[in-house]
Amino acid sequence: MSLSVRDLTVHYGSFAAVKEAGLDIADGEVLALLGPSGSGKSTLLRAITGLEPLTSGTVRWDGEDLSGVPVHRRGFGLVFQDGQLFPHKDVASNIAFGLRMHDVPRAEHAERVRALLDLVGLTGYERRRVTELSGGQAQRVALARALAPEPRLLLLDEPLSGLDAGLREQLAIDLAALLRRSKITALLVTHDQEEAFTLADRVAVLDDGEIRQEGAVRRVWRQPVDEGVARFLGVTTFVDGEAAGGVVRTPFGEVALPDVGDGAVRLGLRPHGLRVSPEGVEGEVTAVVHRREHVRLVVTVGDLSTVDAVAPVTADLRPGDTVRLALDPDGVAQLRV
Numbered sequence: 001m002s003l004s005v006r007d008l009t010v011h012y013g014s015f016a017a018v019k020e021a022g023l024d025i026a027d028g029e030v031l032a033l034l035g036p037s038g039s040g041k042s043t044l045l046r047a048i049t050g051l052e053p054l055t056s057g058t059v060r061w062d063g064e065d066l067s068g069v070p071v072h073r074r075g076f077g078l079v080f081q082d083g084q085l086f087p088h089k090d091v092a093s094n095i096a097f098g099l100r101m102h103d104v105p106r107a108e109h110a111e112r113v114r115a116l117l118d119l120v121g122l123t124g125y126e127r128r129r130v131t132e133l134s135g136g137q138a139q140r141v142a143l144a145r146a147l148a149p150e151p152r153l154l155l156l157d158e159p160l161s162g163l164d165a166g167l168r169e170q171l172a173i174d175l176a177a178l179l180r181r182s183k184i185t186a187l188l189v190t191h192d193q194e195e196a197f198t199l200a201d202r203v204a205v206l207d208d209g210e211i212r213q214e215g216a217v218r219r220v221w222r223q224p225v226d227e228g229v230a231r232f233l234g235v236t237t238f239v240d241g242e243a244a245g246g247v248v249r250t251p252f253g254e255v256a257l258p259d260v261g262d263g264a265v266r267l268g269l270r271p272h273g274l275r276v277s278p279e280g281v282e283g284e285v286t287a288v289v290h291r292r293e294h295v296r297l298v299v300t301v302g303d304l305s306t307v308d309a310v311a312p313v314t315a316d317l318r319p320g321d322t323v324r325l326a327l328d329p330d331g332v333a334q335l336r337v
């Protein structure tokens with residue numbers, strides 16, 4: 001076990017921004033702190049780095065209490081949303097700063113900088129001024145600078161949120177590959193589920209300063225602990241059903257789910273958990289929103305009220321049209337009851 005946080009509480013005056021948080025990150029693992037704005041993610045990350053004083057609780061590395069260890073002696077690398085590069089230095093000098101801070105011999109700098117630029121996909125950018133980089137390139141340089149001293153833990157606070165959507169998706173994929181390849185232990189703060197799922201092995205969902213659920217990405221996604229976590233993870237409709245032999249019967253039809261025990265179950269449906277199909281429950285379209293990969297619908301289904309659903313981009317649907325909806329197991333979560 002590497003990082004171990006216990007009962008960590010941070011107060012701003014009388015306000016508790018983080019309440020008795022506990023988490024562990026094993027060697028080589030990537031954990032994402034996921035939660036809505038203001039839930040305490042950045043405060044928890046900053047407390048772990050030593051930038052924010054703890055009101056109570058402990059942060060340990062391999063059993064050693066870090067309470068008396070200043071930020072720069074913790075061996076952690078930090079990357080923030082806006083990178084915070086030195087604007088007057090070029091790319092190589094920005095990265096070498098991380099090396100100088102950790103007493104790496106000067107003769108080794110050029111080679112290390114070259115290797116780090118290769119790692120982040122910016123080969124040959126040594127002499128480029130940082131003011132002449134795109135947002136995505138600047139974040140890659142910030143990442144290289146943080147990785148330069150070979151930190152034992154990399155902490156990333158919304159590293160991609162300043163970038164536009166397409167670049168963000170690509171950089172998340174690149175960063176995920178880099179973290180896996182380099183077996184880096186990392187803690188990532190994000191409010192974006194896609195990003196958390198692309199990058200992390202495990203997620204901890206925060207709300208109102210508390211860790212509400214923590215576990216493997218797929219498990220949290222498929223089995224949220226309660227409706228609050230489920231809603232945060234994209235569930236918009238809840239429905240009760242009866243399971244038998246791995247199949248759940250609901251008012252929206254049947255759906256086969258892995259690991260479902262017999263008896264009463266409560267399901268959480270994401271919009272793509274209900275798809276327009278030739279057969280299924282009938283409803284009337286009340287709203288249509290075109291998205292990149294599908295059409296989002298709001299559908300009124302008899303006395304089952306309104307639900308979110310999806311149709312293929314090719315579907316030509318308008319409010320007032322009648323559609324049929326069927327369950328898609330990919331968009332169905334099972335709430336723990």
Ligand SMILES: Nc1ncnc2c1ncn2[C@@H]1O[C@H](COP(=O)(O)OP(=O)(O)OP(=O)(O)O)[C@@H](O)[C@H]1O
Nearest residue numbers: 012015017035036037038039040041042043044191
């Ligand atoms: N320096 C501070 N003084 C007082 N309150 C603060 C301070 N920093 C943060 N807070 C409050 O603590 C709570 C948690 O803030 P924090 O920045 O940790 O949330 P977050 O989950 O990272 O949010 P976001 O995703 O918007 O960055 C918020 O209610 C915020 O207003």
